[in-house]
Amino acid sequence: MIAIDKVSKWYGRTQVLADCTTAVARGEVVVVCGPSGSGKSTLIKCVNGLEPFQQGSITVDGVSVGDKATKLAKLRARIGMVFQSFELYPHMTATENITLAPIKVLGRDRVEAVARAHALLERVGMREFADRYPANLSGGQQQRVAIARALAMEPIAMLFDEPTSALDPETITEVLDAMMALAQDGMTMIVVTHEMGFASKVAHRVVFMDGGRIVEDAPKAEFFDRPHSPRAQAFLSKILRH
Amino acid sequence: MRIDIPFIVDHLPLLWQGMKVTLLLTLLGIVLGIALGALLAIARLSGIRPLTVAAAAYVDLFRLLPLLLIIFWVYFLLPLWLGRPIGGFYSALVSFVLYEAAYFSEIIRSGILGIRRGQINAGLASGLSYAGTMRHIVLPQALRNMLPVLLVQCINLFKSTSLVYVVGVNDFLMAADVIGTKDNRLIEMYGFVALVYFTACFLASLAVNRLQRRYAL
Numbered sequence A: 001m002i003a004i005d006k007v008s009k010w011y012g013r014t015q016v017l018a019d020c021t022t023a024v025a026r027g028e029v030v031v032v033c034g035p036s037g038s039g040k041s042t043l044i045k046c047v048n049g050l051e052p053f054q055q056g057s058i059t060v061d062g063v064s065v066g067d068k069a070t071k072l073a074k075l076r077a078r079i080g081m082v083f084q085s086f087e088l089y090p091h092m093t094a095t096e097n098i099t100l101a102p103i104k105v106l107g108r109d110r111v112e113a114v115a116r117a118h119a120l121l122e123r124v125g126m127r128e129f130a131d132r133y134p135a136n137l138s139g140g141q142q143q144r145v146a147i148a149r150a151l152a153m154e155p156i157a158m159l160f161d162e163p164t165s166a167l168d169p170e171t172i173t174e175v176l177d178a179m180m181a182l183a184q185d186g187m188t189m190i191v192v193t194h195e196m197g198f199a200s201k202v203a204h205r206v207v208f209m210d211g212g213r214i215v216e217d218a219p220k221a222e223f224f225d226r227p228h229s230p231r232a233q234a235f236l237s238k239i240l241r242h
Numbered sequence B: 001m002r003i004d005i006p007f008i009v010d011h012l013p014l015l016w017q018g019m020k021v022t023l024l025l026t027l028l029g030i031v032l033g034i035a036l037g038a039l040l041a042i043a044r045l046s047g048i049r050p051l052t053v054a055a056a057a058y059v060d061l062f063r064l065l066p067l068l069l070i071i072f073w074v075y076f077l078l079p080l081w082l083g084r085p086i087g088g089f090y091s092a093l094v095s096f097v098l099y100e101a102a103y104f105s106e107i108i109r110s111g112i113l114g115i116r117r118g119q120i121n122a123g124l125a126s127g128l129s130y131a132g133t134m135r136h137i138v139l140p141q142a143l144r145n146m147l148p149v150l151l152v153q154c155i156n157l158f159k160s161t162s163l164v165y166v167v168g169v170n171d172f173l174m175a176a177d178v179i180g181t182k183d184n185r186l187i188e189m190y191g192f193v194a195l196v197y198f199t200a201c202f203l204a205s206l207a208v209n210r211l212q213r214r215y216a217l
């Protein structure tokens, strides 16, 4: 479904991604972890073309992201994305946040879009907050609305960039639960996170990045039991100790 | 010293004639100034180098010159080049638009720049085009954030229009001045003009404060 092949990226002279290669099959959940600045966010932003890359190729469902002829907006409409800082639109209610893209991009009928938004809010346990503005929602609630917003486009895959790292410990679970439900429904997901509990429960594979490189790309059990690289071993022991 | 209130009341119709000119200048100045300002802001944010440089040069130039000098330029020098006079009203209007556009463009530009990159990414990631993201996500938020400053600038323009006195346009101040000079009632007239400007601007800034509180997130 998603194939990342020898992708390299530079900001000016500094290289932030080096020869990154991995693939995500349909229905697979891949957790990406690694120290701060290792290029995790950059890599998943390359997947939906929010960041350009200079070398290599990425294809999503057969469509080449780096190809100049590719209509990026059209591709992005099929890939959901959830951000660390939620990025709900503050001037719109939860429902309006969810219906904007279906109405403007897919040309859905408003009434139908609203009904669907309410169903999605129900699914993430947020139905009663449908008419609230983001400012009146807690972080965990905002993130669940953001997940519903991404799902409203009926994406073929979902990208999560540290969806719980801006949250209070108490509200992390509610977001992780929503994500686990999604994984169990068979959604293809790339999740940048340091929540190793989540990784060990729902991930199929774990990708470990360091200094712009994919240092380790292994099935979950192998990654947790016998990480090959010293960097991943150090990272794991540090994370699991906390 | 006696304040002759009936004298003011008697001349209200004439004063209103002047006020209409003041209001028309303010309104046209605001609408055209914001239109030109928006174009300048877009040019400056376009990332296209010649446009960026030209817009920045325009803004810096007009912000460094006194408004009165611009009015003189347009009133006295522009006709030399055009070959015919353009009259006080249009000279003043053109000057206001040119001058205010520089300020409006900076207000609009910083309003747009104030919207976090993440909001644009969220819009783009959902499949909206860049224009769609601007229209549905960035501009509504930017407009809301800049509304108070925009209104303050409009109040300033309203006050600045009294400068048309120098090119003989019969605005509110000029009308009051003519009446006051003719009948030697300058105290009544200047007092009344001050009262009207003060009240109008005071009410407008109250509105700005309320807006600011309402939208303070």
Ligand SMILES: Nc1ncnc2c1ncn2[C@@H]1O[C@H](COP(=O)(O)OP(=O)(O)OP(=O)(O)O)[C@@H](O)[C@H]1O
Pocket (backbone or CB within 6 Å): A011, A016, A034, A035, A036, A037, A038, A039, A040, A041, A042, A043
């Ligand atoms: N716009 C930019 N210009 C220049 N360098 C950048 C830019 N964005 C990111 N970088 C650099 O690219 C590298 C990778 O950043 P990235 O955000 O992908 O890391 P990350 O793994 O997501 O880190 P974190 O865990 O802190 O989110 C970092 O060294 C960062 O400083």
Ligand SMILES: [Mg+2]
Pocket (backbone or CB within 6 Å): A040, A041, A042, A161, A162
């Ligand atoms: Mg990151």
